[in-house]
Amino acid sequence: MRYKKMAPTSITTWLRIRGSYYFWVLVFFLFIFGIASFLYYATVKVDYVWRWYRIPQYFYYHDKVEILSEIEGKITKIIQKNGQAVVFIQEDGQVKQYTVPFKSLQVSEGDLIYPGDVLSSHEALRPGILLLGLWLTLKVSMIAISIGIIMGLITGLCRISSNPALKWTAITYIELVRGSPLLVQIFIWYFVLGTVLNAMFSRAGLPQIPPLWYGVASLAFFVGAYVAEIVRAGIQSIHRGQMEAARSLGMTYANAMQHVILPQALRRILPPLAGQFISLIKDSSLLGIIAIRELTKATREVVTTSLQPYELWFVCALLYLILTFSLSMFVQYLERRIVIS
Amino acid sequence: MIDVQNVSKTFYVPHIVKALRNVTCKVDFGEAVVVIGPSGSGKSTFLRCLNRLEVAEEGHIYVDGIDILDRKTNINKVRAEIGIVFQSFNLFPHKTVLQNVTLAQTVVRKRSKEEAKNKAMALLEKVGIPEKANVYPDQLSGGQQQRVAIARSLSMDPKVMLFDEATSAIDPEMIREVLNVMQTLASEGMTMVVVTHEMGFAREAADRVIFMDGGRIVEEGSPEEVFDNPVEERTQKFLSQII
Numbered sequence A: 001m002r003y004k005k006m007a008p009t010s011i012t013t014w015l016r017i018r019g020s021y022y023f024w025v026l027v028f029f030l031f032i033f034g035i036a037s038f039l040y041y042a043t044v045k046v047d048y049v050w051r052w053y054r055i056p057q058y059f060y061y062h063d064k065v066e067i068l069s070e071i072e073g074k075i076t077k078i079i080q081k082n083g084q085a086v087v088f089i090q091e092d093g094q095v096k097q098y099t100v101p102f103k104s105l106q107v108s109e110g111d112l113i114y115p116g117d118v119l120s121s122h123e124a125l126r127p128g129i130l131l132l133g134l135w136l137t138l139k140v141s142m143i144a145i146s147i148g149i150i151m152g153l154i155t156g157l158c159r160i161s162s163n164p165a166l167k168w169t170a171i172t173y174i175e176l177v178r179g180s181p182l183l184v185q186i187f188i189w190y191f192v193l194g195t196v197l198n199a200m201f202s203r204a205g206l207p208q209i210p211p212l213w214y215g216v217a218s219l220a221f222f223v224g225a226y227v228a229e230i231v232r233a234g235i236q237s238i239h240r241g242q243m244e245a246a247r248s249l250g251m252t253y254a255n256a257m258q259h260v261i262l263p264q265a266l267r268r269i270l271p272p273l274a275g276q277f278i279s280l281i282k283d284s285s286l287l288g289i290i291a292i293r294e295l296t297k298a299t300r301e302v303v304t305t306s307l308q309p310y311e312l313w314f315v316c317a318l319l320y321l322i323l324t325f326s327l328s329m330f331v332q333y334l335e336r337r338i339v340i341s
Numbered sequence B: 001m002i003d004v005q006n007v008s009k010t011f012y013v014p015h016i017v018k019a020l021r022n023v024t025c026k027v028d029f030g031e032a033v034v035v036i037g038p039s040g041s042g043k044s045t046f047l048r049c050l051n052r053l054e055v056a057e058e059g060h061i062y063v064d065g066i067d068i069l070d071r072k073t074n075i076n077k078v079r080a081e082i083g084i085v086f087q088s089f090n091l092f093p094h095k096t097v098l099q100n101v102t103l104a105q106t107v108v109r110k111r112s113k114e115e116a117k118n119k120a121m122a123l124l125e126k127v128g129i130p131e132k133a134n135v136y137p138d139q140l141s142g143g144q145q146q147r148v149a150i151a152r153s154l155s156m157d158p159k160v161m162l163f164d165e166a167t168s169a170i171d172p173e174m175i176r177e178v179l180n181v182m183q184t185l186a187s188e189g190m191t192m193v194v195v196t197h198e199m200g201f202a203r204e205a206a207d208r209v210i211f212m213d214g215g216r217i218v219e220e221g222s223p224e225e226v227f228d229n230p231v232e233e234r235t236q237k238f239l240s241q242i243i
C-alpha cells in the first residue's frame, strides 16, 4: 500500500524498493530462455529431419467406416429418422434392417443388393495409439493409487500396532517391497503368481485374468508399502498428548484415530504422498514388459514403425508431465482445503 | 471414590526408573486432594495411573469401586468418568473450541449434536469463554486453552477430575483465571486430585495435601498440618525451597 503511493512520486524510489525483486525475476526468465534456446539450437544442429506434423495422427485419426450388406435382395424402403436411415432389404420374404448415417447413404429404394455391397461409407475420428496409451497409464495408475492408499493405511496402522503378528507382517511387507526392484516384482506378479492363478482358474473353468490386472496389482502392492511408511511417519509426528487426551475422554483407539489423529496426520501426509504418486505414474512405464500397452510401450511401438524417435519421446515425456503436474495441482488443492477446514 | 493400594510402577526405557514405590492412598467422594513434591517425584505417574494412561504393575486401583487394573474392565467406560487436564492442554488443534467440547460427547456418550452443543455452551459459559466457541485453539491464550480443556473434560460429566500441573505452562497473569475455575469446581464438591506448584491454591482449595518424593508418599494431611507443621524432614526442605 505504502509503496503504491510512493511510486508516482519517483521511479527511482520504486526501483530502490522493488527493483531487486524484478531484477531476479528477469534473471529467472533469462535462464529459462537460455536453456530453451540451447535445446532449440541442439535440435537444429542434430542431423535429423523433424516432422512434427506427423505426430497428431498418433493421437487421433480419420478412419473410413463402411457398412456392408451381408445378404442378397432388394431394398424395399428407406426410412429417415433423426439423421439416421433405416434400410430394409428383402430376400425371399425375409427382411433385414440396417441403420446407417443418412448423410453417407450410398443406396436408394429399389436397388438390388449383393452381399458385400457398400450401403454407406463415412469417416470417423478414432483415438490413436498414444492417446490409448495415455489413457491406459492414467487408468492403471489411478486404480493402483486407490488400492495403494487403502493398503498403505491398513499397513501403516499395523506397523505402529503393539501386536507382534500385525507389526512384523507389516515390516516384512514394507521391507520386501521397498528392498527389491519394481521390475522384478512385476515379473513375479505376472509370471509366477499369474501363471499359478490362471492355471487354477482354468482348471476350475473360470476365465483368465488378463495381464493388466497383474500389472495393477504389482503397482498397488508396491506403492502400498511406501504409503504405509508415509502414514506411519505422519501418525507418529502427531504429539502423544493428542492420543492421550482422546483416550482419556473415553474414546476407543479406533475413535481416537478416526476423529483426532488421522485428520491431523493427513495434512502432513499429503505432500510426501503426492511425491510418491508422481513416482508411481512414472513407474507404471515398466508395465510394458508384461505386454500392457501403456504410454511408454505405445511410444516405443510407434517409434519402431514411424522412425521418428525424437518427436515421439518428447511428446511422451510431455504427456507424463501433464499427468504428474495435474496430480500435483490436485493434491495442492486438497492441502489448501484441509488447512482451511 | 479412589482407592490406591500398594501401587508400584517402574519405567524400563530409556533406563530403569522406579517412578512409584508402594503408593497407598484414598480419596473420598467430594474431596479435593492436592499432590505436591519435587520434579521427578512421580506425581504425574501417580495421576496417570489413576486412569490407566500408565499401567501400574503392582497393587490395586479402584475407582468408584471398579478395579481398573482388571483385564476384564472396560477401560474406556472408566475413563469417560475420569476427567484429566494436562499441563500442555492437548486440545485438538484441527477442531474449533466448540467441537473440542462436543466431540467426545457425541462419540462416547452418544449424545445428539444439539444436546452436545447446548451442554458445551453451558460449560464454556461456566469457564468464562463462550465468545470463543467458534475459534481454533491456536488463537487462544494459554489460560483460555486450559479452560477449554477443563470444559472438554467436564462435558463427560466425570465423577473425578485429575489436574496435572494445569497452570505450569501458562503465563503468570493468566494463571488466576484457571485456578478460579478449579476452585469453583472444588467448592461445588467435585472429587479432585490436583498436582500443582500453586501453594496458595493448595491452602485454599485442598481438603488434604499429599507430599511425594522419590516415588513415595512421604507425608499427608490437612493443608495446615503439611504446610505449617510438616513432620518429615524432606517435606520441610521442599517447602523451604519453594517459598
Ligand SMILES: Nc1ncnc2c1ncn2[C@@H]1O[C@H](COP(=O)(O)OP(=O)(O)O)[C@@H](O)[C@H]1O
Pocket (backbone or CB within 6 Å): B011, B012, B013, B014, B017, B018, B019, B037, B038, B039, B040, B041, B042, B043, B044, B045, B046
Ligand atoms: N514415559 C516415561 N518413560 C520413562 N520414564 C518416565 C516416563 N514418565 C516418567 N518417567 C520417569 O519417572 C519419574 C517420575 O516422573 P513423573 O511422574 O513425571 O514426575 P513428576 O510429575 O513428579 O515430575 C521420573 O524420573 C521420570 O523421568
Ligand SMILES: [Mg+2]
Pocket (backbone or CB within 6 Å): B043, B044, B045, B165
Ligand atoms: Mg509431572
